[in-house]
Amino acid sequence: MDLSSAENIVVIGGGQAGAQAIQSLRLFGYEGHIALVGDETALPYQRPPLSKAYMKGEMAEDRLYFKPAAWYEDNKVETLLSQRVEKLDRSAREVRLEHGGHLPYDALIIATGSRPRALPVEGMDLKNVFDLRGLADVEHIQPKMIPGQKLVIIGAGYIGLEAAAVARQLGLDVTVLEMADRVLARVTSPVISEFYQDLHKEHGVDIRLGARLDKLKGEGGTVSHAVLAGGEEIEADMVLAGIGIVPNVELAADAGLAVKDGIIVDEDARTTDPRIFAAGDCTVRPLAHYARTGRLESVHNAIEQGKLAAAAIMDKPRPNIDCPWFWSDQYDIKLQIAGLSQGHDTVVVRGDKAAKKFAAFYLKNGRLIAVDAVNSPPEFIASKKLIMTGAVIAPDRLSDTSTSMKEIAAAAA
Amino acid sequence: MPTITYIDHDGGERQIEAKNGETVMETAIKNSVPGIDADCGGACACATCHVYVDEAFMEKVGQPEEMEQSMLDFAENVQSNSRLSCQITVSDELDGLKVTTPESQH
Numbered sequence: 132m133d134l135s136s137a138e139n140i141v142v143i144g145g146g147q148a149g150a151q152a153i154q155s156l157r158l159f160g161y162e163g164h165i166a167l168v169g170d171e172t173a174l175p176y177q178r179p180p181l182s183k184a185y186m187k188g189e190m191a192e193d194r195l196y197f198k199p200a201a202w203y204e205d206n207k208v209e210t211l212l213s214q215r216v217e218k219l220d221r222s223a224r225e226v227r228l229e230h231g232g233h234l235p236y237d238a239l240i241i242a243t244g245s246r247p248r249a250l251p252v253e254g255m256d257l258k259n260v261f262d263l264r265g266l267a268d269v270e271h272i273q274p275k276m277i278p279g280q281k282l283v284i285i286g287a288g289y290i291g292l293e294a295a296a297v298a299r300q301l302g303l304d305v306t307v308l309e310m311a312d313r314v315l316a317r318v319t320s321p322v323i324s325e326f327y328q329d330l331h332k333e334h335g336v337d338i339r340l341g342a343r344l345d346k347l348k349g350e351g352g353t354v355s356h357a358v359l360a361g362g363e364e365i366e367a368d369m370v371l372a373g374i375g376i377v378p379n380v381e382l383a384a385d386a387g388l389a390v391k392d393g394i395i396v397d398e399d400a401r402t403t404d405p406r407i408f409a410a411g412d413c414t415v416r417p418l419a420h421y422a423r424t425g426r427l428e429s430v431h432n433a434i435e436q437g438k439l440a441a442a443a444i445m446d447k448p449r450p451n452i453d454c455p456w457f458w459s460d461q462y463d464i465k466l467q468i469a470g471l472s473q474g475h476d477t478v479v480v481r482g483d484k485a486a487k488k489f490a491a492f493y494l495k496n497g498r499l500i501a502v503d504a505v506n507s508p509p510e511f512i513a514s515k516k517l518i519m520t521g522a523v524i525a526p527d528r529l530s531d532t533s534t535s536m537k538e539i540a541a542a543a544a
Numbered sequence: 545m546p547t548i549t550y551i552d553h554d555g556g557e558r559q560i561e562a563k564n565g566e567t568v569m570e571t572a573i574k575n576s577v578p579g580i581d582a583d584c585g586g587a588c589a590c591a592t593c594h595v596y597v598d599e600a601f602m603e604k605v606g607q608p609e610e611m612e613q614s615m616l617d618f619a620e621n622v623q624s625n626s627r628l629s630c631q632i633t634v635s636d637e638l639d640g641l642k643v644t645t646p647e648s649q650h
Contacts, residue, residue, distance in 0.1 A: 158578075180587075194566070194570065194586075198573075198576075202576065430584065431583065434583055451650055458584060458590075460587065465589065465611065506611070509614050509618060512618035537617065537618075
């Protein structure tokens with residue numbers, strides 16, 4: 132469907148994907164009306180620093196914003212902040228707002244993102260129990276980031292571990308509770324998990340593996356202890372939950388769009404309604420290099436799908452599809468991840484783990500499908516390209532540091 | 545406030561009043577200078593804010609640190625004056641800086 136003559140475009144969600152879609156629409160020459168509906172009070176901002184430099188107090192708030200307020204005026208983007216969409220009426224082609232009013236659309240972009248999975252335990256409503264997703268969460272957390280305070284983090288995923296690193300550097304006592312038998316169990320291999328366990332121990336974090344949280348206990352309505360299934364009570368002045376996210380698919384599902392653990396979209400970020408696109412955490416998309424579909428919780432994905440949706444609406448050539456990539460900063464360690472390691476049959480380690488400079492490559496049937504690069508940008512960048520071309524590389528060549536990544540990449544090209 | 549000139553690959557110039565303390569990348573993004581993607585937002589994680597620094601300013605801008613250098617090694621069309629603009633912080637000393645953006649960051 133050619134939508135390039137659209138006069139009204141509505142974007143639901145003011146995160147990275149929504150912000151990118153708007154910028155790309157203007158870049159691709161769209162001159163009609165744009166309405167951005169967001170349920171936060173702030174204009175679109177970067178989320179990654181919230182658990183890193185911004186949380187640590189090393190980054191001023193104004194540096195979080197993608198664009199200054201004037202940009203939205205100059206680019207004639209109507210920003211409807213602190214507003215939620217109640218219903219998507221596809222037959223009337225309009226979006227109904229919770230507090231009244233409706234917005235007509237010729238094309239619609241759903242970028243509703245995701246929300247933190249709620250702690251399924253008693254006591255989650257106690258004071259000083261927080262999620263970490265938005266700027267408002269950090270505003271609650273930051274004043275309590277005081278040396279000597281006892282912080283208990285539930286979940287050793289990236290968010291939990293990044294927050295643990297920041298808190299330790301700010302002098303808090305930090306305990307991390309993880310149900311699995313290793314950290315980052317859902318997203319990486321044992322070799323990387325072990326490295327991060329050691330790193331956090333070295334910095335004084337008490338990491339409890341195989342720890343099942345039974346409940347949170349409070350005194351006078353404020354959290355005081357995390358209670359484990361075995362009965363052990365761990366003192367807590369503050370609890371942070373980082374146990375994963377849930378995609379916000381309800382609007383799309385209620386409107387009858389195809390949804391399965393995410394809003395199903397095609398290569399152009401188009402949903403099952405040709406006028407409706409979806410971008411970011413809330414989607415299930417084709418994974419170009421993996422012959423399957425999946426949900427990607429990442430900046431790369433939000434940017435790429437925002438661009439894809441804008442290009443499709445404006446009938447422009449489809450932008451390049453990149454290899455999925457991610458990063459995590461903890462202490463002075465930068466982890467860069469390219470590709471998706473799910474389904475690998477071989478792990479090859481290159482570099483020096485003790486020197487905190489190494490990479491784990493993931494192969495499937497001899498082909499490189501992913502890399503976790505610890506303080507190793509060449510391994511990351513070279514792999515991005517090698518993964519996209521489906522390069523077959525011998526494991527002993529990958530592990531041999533006397534051959535540079537440049538040489539390996541050149542030989543595989 | 546220092547002024548930075550961004551030159552695109554076609555030779556088009558834009559002069560921007562920059563704020564001290566922000567990076568050359570941030571200044572570009574906030575002022576909608578084309579040619580810089582900066583996907584990771586300045587975390588030195590993606591190498592999509594590659595610029596060429598005017599030779600006259602090479603000394604003042606300084607050399608990239610190891611992490612940046614190894615990212616640059618893999619950028620497209622890298623030159624001896626290549627830098628990641630997220631790693632250059634604006635200061636009065638850089639007033640008049642000229643950087644050229646490449647045709648593509650990918």
